[in-house]
Amino acid sequence: MKMKKTFLFILLFNILLSVNLFAAKNLYLSYKKIPSNVYKNQKFEVVIKALITTDNFDKLSTTFTNSSNITVLNSNSEWKKISNDTYENSYYFKVKAGNFKLPDIEVKLWSNDSLIDVSELSATPIRYSDIGKGDERFSNIIADNILLKAYKTKQYNNKEALTIIDIDALNSNLEDFKLKNIEEQGISNLKEWEGTQNLVYYFVTPIYQKNLIFTYYNSMTKSFKDVKIPLILQNELVSTQTDLNPNDSTFERYKKVAAIVIFVFLFILLIWKRNKWFLILTLISFIIAILYNLPNSKGVVKKDSFVYILPTKNSTIFFKVENEQKVEVLQRKNGFIKVLGLDNDFIGWIKDESFGEN
Numbered sequence: 001m002k003m004k005k006t007f008l009f010i011l012l013f014n015i016l017l018s019v020n021l022f023a024a025k026n027l028y029l030s031y032k033k034i035p036s037n038v039y040k041n042q043k044f045e046v047v048i049k050a051l052i053t054t055d056n057f058d059k060l061s062t063t064f065t066n067s068s069n070i071t072v073l074n075s076n077s078e079w080k081k082i083s084n085d086t087y088e089n090s091y092y093f094k095v096k097a098g099n100f101k102l103p104d105i106e107v108k109l110w111s112n113d114s115l116i117d118v119s120e121l122s123a124t125p126i127r128y129s130d131i132g133k134g135d136e137r138f139s140n141i142i143a144d145n146i147l148l149k150a151y152k153t154k155q156y157n158n159k160e161a162l163t164i165i166d167i168d169a170l171n172s173n174l175e176d177f178k179l180k181n182i183e184e185q186g187i188s189n190l191k192e193w194e195g196t197q198n199l200v201y202y203f204v205t206p207i208y209q210k211n212l213i214f215t216y217y218n219s220m221t222k223s224f225k226d227v228k229i230p231l232i233l234q235n236e237l238v239s240t241q242t243d244l245n246p247n248d249s250t251f252e253r254y255k256k257v258a259a260i261v262i263f264v265f266l267f268i269l270l271i272w273k274r275n276k277w278f279l280i281l282t283l284i285s286f287i288i289a290i291l292y293n294l295p296n297s298k299g300v301v302k303k304d305s306f307v308y309i310l311p312t313k314n315s316t317i318f319f320k321v322e323n324e325q326k327v328e329v330l331q332r333k334n335g336f337i338k339v340l341g342l343d344n345d346f347i348g349w350i351k352d353e354s355f356g357e358n
Helices: 002-021 250-273 276-293
Strands: 027-033 037-039 043-052 059-065 070-072 086-095 104-111 114-121 127-129 138-143 145-155 160-170 185-193 196-206 211-218 223-230 233-237 298-301 306-308 317-320 325-333 336-341 347-351
Touching: 027 104, 027 114, 043 104, 059 086, 138 145, 138 160, 145 223, 185 317, 250 276, 306 347
Parallel strands: 037 127, 138 211, 145 233
Antiparallel strands: 027 043, 043 086, 059 104, 070 086, 104 114, 145 160, 160 196, 185 196, 211 223, 298 325, 306 317, 325 336, 336 347
């Protein structure tokens, strides 16, 4: 009898164990797309496929763990239904250094905040390459394709020209765009949607330079491609037909000196002649001399304000102020203020509402 009970107990235990071990799993994960080789700063796509064997669920959640020197650019990406039992998600990553590690990807299946199942994809090794080191024209960009949509060059000052370019790129890292051997350059605007980026970029070159060529690495053809920008100068000065900075204008200096000289001359005549008309003229010249020689007022350009090339509604945007900048006011015109940056020495026009007091 005792042996019979023992046998039944063992049989029941094995049945329960079998049910637990061979219970139907509800979530299976696999890589649908993953590159075998990536490059420094490259933005690349990894597509995850989820096979779900139950209808009793309402959401999927994803977490990334055990990664290094790599960034997940869209960790909150939504899962898309492909068929009755298949879902997919495209995650974009960006490598920072050669010793990177792709994260382990854990996906959870939920129903009314109750966990149904969990699956994990372990990281897959990917080869790494650092390209374009010796190429002086390499712009740091890796993309499936680049399209130069528009470009415009204007006179910046007597020795330099300012060029604005508008670029579209597919599966790229346009945020890393940089031209070598050019001191003054920067991003004016950057937008991104569904794998496509748009970049508005400015740079300053010598006025005699007639074109500029940069290269990017085409990840589809596995080769470097040239992009040529003609620098066709238009007859439009950044400032109003004078030096860029009115403080440096020879005419302005002459006005300041002349105002002081006239005041001194009239003051001497007043002492000599002691005439009330000379007194009036001396007071007027004194006021003018003070106004001409007073230091310019100072303030700040508010964060995220645009700096324009000219004081007009249709003027090209020079760049966007990322952080609050201390400036000196040079001129006011048509609802715009011409400012000189005190920290990074830029000059341009801002709208009245972009200016603030210290």
